[in-house]
Amino acid sequence: MASYSVESKRQPMVATGIVDVSVEWEDKPGGGRRPSDRQARHEGTGMPLWGVEVLYPQTSFGRTATVTAKVTVGAIEQPKPALYAPISFEGLTVEVRTNKAGGLSETWTAEAIADAKPASKSFTPPASAAA
Numbered sequence: 001m002a003s004y005s006v007e008s009k010r011q012p013m014v015a016t017g018i019v020d021v022s023v024e025w026e027d028k029p030g031g032g033r034r035p036s037d038r039q040a041r042h043e044g045t046g047m048p049l050w051g052v053e054v055l056y057p058q059t060s061f062g063r064t065a066t067v068t069a070k071v072t073v074g075a076i077e078q079p080k081p082a083l084y085a086p087i088s089f090e091g092l093t094v095e096v097r098t099n100k101a102g103g104l105s106e107t108w109t110a111e112a113i114a115d116a117k118p119a120s121k122s123f124t125p126p127a128s129a130a131a
Helices: none
Strands: 002-005 013-021 023-027 033-039 049-060 063-074 086-090 093-098 104-110 112-114
Touching: 013 063, 063 112
Parallel strands: 063 104
Antiparallel strands: 002 093, 013 049, 013 086, 023 033, 049 063, 086 112, 093 104
């Protein structure tokens, strides 16, 4: 597994507004693992962990596509990033590994959200979209 530090300002990301609780995984009696009912916490700080969903551009084999990912970040309260607004992180890292199918899998983590713009109101689709 390779882990890389990423300069957040050079890796543009957009928040989708979706933030989920990151849960702890527990070992099953017969082997294997499953998600528990407990929220995961950062090993060093004890801070509750959250999965902040983001979009970012990725180029692979000369083709650029939009990728959706979760950035796991510690925060006392659930982060509330603005819907489809740029977002940056402090201490952003990505861990890259090979999955069972032979492709690459990325796991993003960060120490904190930097320059987070809180959601000012709920998303309301334009009137023309509702028709």
